[in-house]
Amino acid sequence: MANIGAGEIIYDLRKKIQKVQSDITQLGEPPRDLPEMIESSNLLRSNEYLSKANEKKTELLATYEQYSKSLEELLSTVFDIQKDLKEILIEQSTLITSKKPSTSSKKPSAKKASKSKPKIKRK
16 A cells, blocks of 8 residues: 555645745746846846746646656555455455355245244135
């Protein structure tokens, strides 16, 4: 079976994804060129923004990768449980069908006992 804390891991990763998405949103739009600044300054500002955005998006992708792996492990656990339950049901149904003939042999004798009651005759 998989780790019991898989749900907690997925919850933590989901929170991390939300935080990184929030960080990316806070970065806002890329800076616009300011006419009063020289071109190299504008390029530096743009480069700084793109570096931060790229870093956050890389972090987001890595977190999504961990998240999807955790979900796959959880899903695998669910399938294992489903398989175990199916096997238990098959075993139980086999036990029920194997007990049926012995209970059916007792039922006719119970029916005979109920039929042997004297009937009341009507006039």
